Amino acid sequence: MPVRILSGVQPSGKLHLGNYFGAIKQHIELQERPEHEPYYFIADFHAMTTVQDAERMREYIRGVALDYLALGLDPKRATFFRQSDVPEVTELAWMLSAVTGMGLLERAHSYKDKVAKGIKPSVGLFYYPVLMAADILIYKPKFVPVGQDQVQHIEMTQDMAQYFNNTYKCEVLVRPEPRLDKGAKVPGTDGEKMSKSYGNTIDLQLEGKALKKVVMGVKTDSTPVEDPKDPAKCNVFALYQLVASDAEQAALAERYKAGGLGYGEAKKLLLEKLDAYFASYRAKRNDLEQNLDYVDSVLRDGAERARKVARATLDECKKAAGLL
Secondary structure (H helix, E strand, O other): OOEEEEEEEOOOOOOEHHHHHHHHHHHHHHHOOOOEEEEEEEOHHHHOOOOOOHHHHHHHHHHHHHHHHHOOOOOOOOEEEEHHHOOHHHHHHHHHHOOOOHHHHHOOHHHHHHHHOOOOOOHHHHHHHHHHHHHHHOOOOOEEEEOHHHHHHHHHHHHHHHHHHHHOOOOOOOOOEEEEOOOOOOEOOOOOEOOHHHOOOOEOOOOHHHHHHHHHOOOOOOOOOOOOOOHHHOHHHHHHHHHOOHHHHHHHHHHHHHOOOOHHHHHHHHHHHHHHHOHHHHHHHHHHHOOHHHHHHHHHHHHHHHHHHHHHHHHHHHHHHOOO
């Protein structure tokens, strides 16, 4: 039996290098393994806590769908769908909320961090871990690929599954395990973690003058051109490593250490590699934009497949709780 894997991505803005190298690249690779059964969804309900403009929401949802397909997602190998097209998830979320204590949610690091960054502390933001638990548990995946910062949410999901099973003396909900993504840590243009909330991203769709402007603005130190430089401490080199071959990385590292290489030249080399690396993605994305009916059909078919699984799990939960 294939091992089911589940992951989601919020449509809260344009996808960037951090999204790709931190998660999406690994998602695409997982679909190539016959022992895996991937489920990937666009978490539009979750995005409602930060995106509260209808036109922007529609744009971002379609953008995520276009990006995943252009980057290589194969709808025949992975079930790809919108979260809001599977209403069973919100039903299960309510059932989980009825057996989950407030204390568990109050300990969520993500909630505290987002409020500290100025995001409005809405009920939805506080309730986020419950909806995320329902997203996961309803498909009974074995593994959930996440970064280290999301491990707590998986642990909370495990707790909620146990609360439900213990309350109703059943074994309906399956304990998921985190699968730590081996995705690269991608620095933003300022050296901090690349994130939309920090305004330091390099968007996947950028090209031409727009891409050049962002790349040439990557933060560097003031080491003179003629002096040796440490590639391990350079944001430009860290980004170059993501898109260059091992031989190209080694050659550039030697030039850093030898001296005589200015950051401006290093940025131009990075620009060339980024432009070439994502050229085929941009071409495919442009083609898909001319065939939006296909994109919509992929999401519709994925939702139909996902709902069959979700409905079966929800019926088991309702039966256990006495609702059927």
